[in-house]
Amino acid sequence: MMRTTVVLAVIIGLGLLKLPIERNLAALHRQEHFHGVEFNLALREKLGQLGFVAALSGFRAIVADALFIQAHAAWENTEWGRMLLLFRHVTTLQPRVLLFWDIAAWHMAWNASVAAMNDQTQPRLALRVKAQREYFALGKDFLERGIKNNPDRPDLYEALARLYKEKYKDHERASEYYAKAAAVPGAAPWDRRFSAYELSYCEGREREAYDRLRLLYDEGPKERLPTLIKQLKFLEEKLGIPQDQRIQEKENKVGK
Amino acid sequence: MTDPAVAVHGLTKVFPIPFHRQSIVAVKDLNLRIEPGEVYGLLGPNGSGKSTTLKIILGLVSPTRGRTEIFGRDSRLVESREAVGFLPENPYFYKYLTGKETLRFFGRLCGLRGSALKNRINELLDLVGLSKAHNRRLGTYSKGMLQRIGLAQALIHDPRLVVLDEPTAGVDPSGSRDIRDLILDLKRRGITVLLSSHLLAQAQEICDRVGILADGVLVREGHLQELIAIENQTELIIANASDNLIREVESIVKRSNAELIERRKSTTTLERLFLEATKKNDDARMSSGEGATKQK
Amino acid sequence: MTNAENTSTLQPFNASTPTKRYRPFSFSRIYAITINTVTELTRLKVFYVLLVFALVLIGSSIFMAQFSFQQEFQILKDVSLGAMSLFTSLLAIVATARLLPQDIEDRTLYTILAKPVPRFEYVLGKIAGVLVLLAVSTVLMGAAFLLVLYMREQAVIHTTLRQMSGAPPDQLADALRVVRSSAFNINILPGIVIIYLKACLLAALTLFVSTFATSNIFTIVVMAFIYFIGHLQATAREYWLHEHSSGLITRIFLAVVTLLFPDLQAFNLVDDIVAGTAISLAVFAKTAVLGVFYTTIYTLLAAFVFYGKEL
Numbered sequence: 110m111m112r113t114t115v116v117l118a119v120i121i122g123l124g125l126l127k128l129p130i131e132r133n134l135a136a137l138h139r140q141e142h143f144h145g146v147e148f149n150l151a152l153r154e155k156l157g158q159l160g161f162v163a164a165l166s167g168f169r170a171i172v173a174d175a176l177f178i179q180a181h182a183a184w185e186n187t188e189w190g191r192m193l194l195l196f197r198h199v200t201t202l203q204p205r206v207l208l209f210w211d212i213a214a215w216h217m218a219w220n221a222s223v224a225a226m227n228d229q230t231q232p233r234l235a236l237r238v239k240a241q242r243e244y245f246a247l248g249k250d251f252l253e254r255g256i257k258n259n260p261d262r263p264d265l266y267e268a269l270a271r272l273y274k275e276k277y278k279d280h281e282r283a284s285e286y287y288a289k290a291a292a293v294p295g296a297a298p299w300d301r302r303f304s305a306y307e308l309s310y311c312e313g314r315e316r317e318a319y320d321r322l323r324l325l326y327d328e329g330p331k332e333r334l335p336t337l338i339k340q341l342k343f344l345e346e347k348l349g350i351p352q353d354q355r356i357q358e359k360e361n362k363v364g365k
Numbered sequence: 366m367t368d369p370a371v372a373v374h375g376l377t378k379v380f381p382i383p384f385h386r387q388s389i390v391a392v393k394d395l396n397l398r399i400e401p402g403e404v405y406g407l408l409g410p411n412g413s414g415k416s417t418t419l420k421i422i423l424g425l426v427s428p429t430r431g432r433t434e435i436f437g438r439d440s441r442l443v444e445s446r447e448a449v450g451f452l453p454e455n456p457y458f459y460k461y462l463t464g465k466e467t468l469r470f471f472g473r474l475c476g477l478r479g480s481a482l483k484n485r486i487n488e489l490l491d492l493v494g495l496s497k498a499h500n501r502r503l504g505t506y507s508k509g510m511l512q513r514i515g516l517a518q519a520l521i522h523d524p525r526l527v528v529l530d531e532p533t534a535g536v537d538p539s540g541s542r543d544i545r546d547l548i549l550d551l552k553r554r555g556i557t558v559l560l561s562s563h564l565l566a567q568a569q570e571i572c573d574r575v576g577i578l579a580d581g582v583l584v585r586e587g588h589l590q591e592l593i594a595i596e597n598q599t600e601l602i603i604a605n606a607s608d609n610l611i612r613e614v615e616s617i618v619k620r621s622n623a624e625l626i627e628r629r630k631s632t633t634t635l636e637r638l639f640l641e642a643t644k645k646n647d648d649a650r651m652s653s654g655e656g657a658t659k660q661k
Numbered sequence: 662m663t664n665a666e667n668t669s670t671l672q673p674f675n676a677s678t679p680t681k682r683y684r685p686f687s688f689s690r691i692y693a694i695t696i697n698t699v700t701e702l703t704r705l706k707v708f709y710v711l712l713v714f715a716l717v718l719i720g721s722s723i724f725m726a727q728f729s730f731q732q733e734f735q736i737l738k739d740v741s742l743g744a745m746s747l748f749t750s751l752l753a754i755v756a757t758a759r760l761l762p763q764d765i766e767d768r769t770l771y772t773i774l775a776k777p778v779p780r781f782e783y784v785l786g787k788i789a790g791v792l793v794l795l796a797v798s799t800v801l802m803g804a805a806f807l808l809v810l811y812m813r814e815q816a817v818i819h820t821t822l823r824q825m826s827g828a829p830p831d832q833l834a835d836a837l838r839v840v841r842s843s844a845f846n847i848n849i850l851p852g853i854v855i856i857y858l859k860a861c862l863l864a865a866l867t868l869f870v871s872t873f874a875t876s877n878i879f880t881i882v883v884m885a886f887i888y889f890i891g892h893l894q895a896t897a898r899e900y901w902l903h904e905h906s907s908g909l910i911t912r913i914f915l916a917v918v919t920l921l922f923p924d925l926q927a928f929n930l931v932d933d934i935v936a937g938t939a940i941s942l943a944v945f946a947k948t949a950v951l952g953v954f955y956t957t958i959y960t961l962l963a964a965f966v967f968y969g970k971e972l
Binding site: 115170 | 888920924927
């Protein structure tokens with residue numbers, strides 16, 4: 110009896126001791142983007158009992174992967190609604206896997222949107238366009254939430270920039286996001302260039318674009334790619350840059 | 366005066382039963398003293414507290430009241446176990462180890478090492494008659510063989526006291542005979558033996574002194590011969606006596622104050638008969654090449 | 662039978678025979694028990710079944726060819742590391758749960774403790790044996806996993822080289838860089854170490870539970886319960902310390918869970934490592950220290966309870 114009391118007292122005492130250590134560690138984990146499982150009953154409903162217990166017991170990644178495979182199967186069956194739901198679960202479980210956000214957005218903005226546009230069962234064009242736009246928005250949403258969870262990695266900024274460029278034709282936003290991507294360590298070397306290109310398509314911001322491109326050009330041969338040179342020359346013409354400030358490149362240089 | 370091998374002072378052990386107000390009194394106010402070099406038998410029916418007493422002496426269980434000592438050192442100290450070896454009741458040991466590996470394990474636990482350990486192992490295997498079986502796993506050993514390897518591990522560190530809990534329980538007669546011979550051998554070497562048993566006939570053959578426990582209380586104790594000798598009776602065993610001689614002896618007795626109680630043919634014991642019969646079989650098998658594991 | 666008497670080291674008892682010096686702490690005693698425990702556990706069938714199961718899982722993820730290589734590597738890593746985590750946790754609990762009951766049943770516990778072996782050394786030797794076994798298993802599975810990952814990486818590289826044979830060199834280099842970075846990530850190694858430490862914690866905790874448990878099954882059931890609650894401890898902790906609106910009973914319950922149970926979620930870092938999160942030295946060191954702390958505490962508690970245990 111004595112012994113039991115001592116043991117219980119020791120455990121509780123140590124419990125009090127370890128409390129600040131564990132909290133400190135948990136805060137450190139969160140800060141460094143280690144995302145544990147958020148225990149909430151909504152999750153349990155989404156995953157079902159087994160999935161919930163598995164996710165909780167340290168097999169979150171496997172549950173997410175299993176759901177991802179199901180989402181893939183749903184895509185092959187063009188079950189867009191179910192696919193969307195599964196991708197929501199997958200990204201909730203594994204917010205740090207860029208792949209999931211990226212593919213989810215791709216399915217929404219590139220695949221589902223096209224399917225909605227070509228939907229034979231919907232005769233009215235206006236409604237088809239509306240559905241398409243909704244899918245664009247879903248794609249955008251995935252990427253924005255993905256960015257919120259992964260502010261330290263460039264990939265999703267780049268993906269969102271592409272989405273703005275190709276689907277919304279919004280060059281200003283595209284430029285903005287390429288610039289954001291470029292600011293993150295590990296960004297692709299072309300992000301700065303692409304940001305400047307996109308800016309050059311924006312009405313009223315050609316001067317800004319020209320300045321940026323000029324700066325890049327001045328950095329050296331690495332940045333002097335054919336597209337950059339072409340764009341620079343185009344802006345020089347448009348803005349009427351004096352001859353002595355223009356770049357010295359052969360006019361009919363045909364880049365590969 | 367040298368310390369007794371085992372000293373038990375006022376030992377009481379009470380086992381509380383959880384969630385009950387009563388408890389079990391396994392041993393009640395026990396006092397014992399075992400001198401070095403003797404073979405002491407702690408006898409009693411099942412549940413009389415024999416095993417508990419042995420475990421307390423070995424420090425495996427702690428007393429509720431009282432004290433036990435081995436060669437003057439309190440049982441609760443780990444050092445006191447340097448001088449004692451223990452063979453528990455119904456041992457199985459590690460089934461997946463061979464005889465040799467088992468002894469090596471226990472030897473290492475006692476601080477033995479290298480060639481000293483190796484020699485010791487070989488010697489003990491020889492002593493208990495398991496040299497042929499040393500490479501077989503204990504899972505294949507018979508009960509008698511397990512008892513013998515158990516005895517070997519108890520002796521691995523050259524103890525001055527050996528404690529045996531029911532050493533011959535469940536062992537066949539020839540195995541029993543081997544164990545009893547081993548115990549007598551230990552006695553010849555001056556090693557003190559404390560054993561507990563409920564097989565009284567066997568205890569009778571080897572013990573010098575016995576103590577009888579009943580319900581945790583020592584009810585009788587003393588030298589075996591003194592205890593079982595029937596004071597006023599004498600046995601004469603005569604070989605080749607003619608009928609005349611017997612009638613003469615009987616009439617002498619009639620004329621005296623003594624009384625003839627019984628006359629009968631001497632009997633051998635069933636055990637001896639059994640051993641002789643099976644030994645003949647054993648010999649026949651061994652000479653025909655089948656491996657027997659016993660070695661005398 | 663006594664023909665060895667002439668060359669015997671069993672001397673007849675002599676009152677002047679010096680008694681051996683007893684060493685209160687001996688590594689060789691602990692080592693003997695450790696090696697014995699490892700040997701005992703490797704004879705367990707369940708060890709081999711679990712090991713084969715884990716290896717099969719690791720190998721089976723080869724058949725994920727229908728996805729892109731990034732997805733395939735993701736799944737391969739998740740499944741393999743999940744298998745490793747599951748196997749080491751299970752082995753830690755199942756193997757340790759049977760140690761004490763088995764020794765009692767075989768009576769070897771009595772023979773060991775009847776020798777001059779302190780109870781503390783016995784406990785230490787047993788847990789050390791389990792920790793060694795877990796380490797060997799972790800290394801074996803880790804090696805198998807890395808081998809499979811390497812083989813798949815090489816296969817994808819060859820395919821890429823073939824497909825991009827006409828491409829400019831820097832584009833090719835870039836493509837190969839992407840393949841390599843989605844395959845092996847150096848952070849996986851500290852992640853595996855943390856998996857191992859979690860298993861060590863579970864083993865020590867199981868040993869502690871087994872010192873007062875009534876049977877093997879009891880220990881395993883209790884440990885399953887602790888495993889589950891341990892993964893909820895983090896949430897209970899936050900609720901207890903932040904939510905001020907819950908009732909008294911709830912708060913007491915949450916406090917009990919927080920103080921009594923270890924936070925097992927803290928050791929599940931590998932999911933995020935595979936997702937690409939880098940593990941800094943601070944995170945690794947603190948998590949590792951927490952693991953060692955728990956393992957040590959539970960071992961000491963086990964020794965303490967065992968010290969007073971009636972055999």
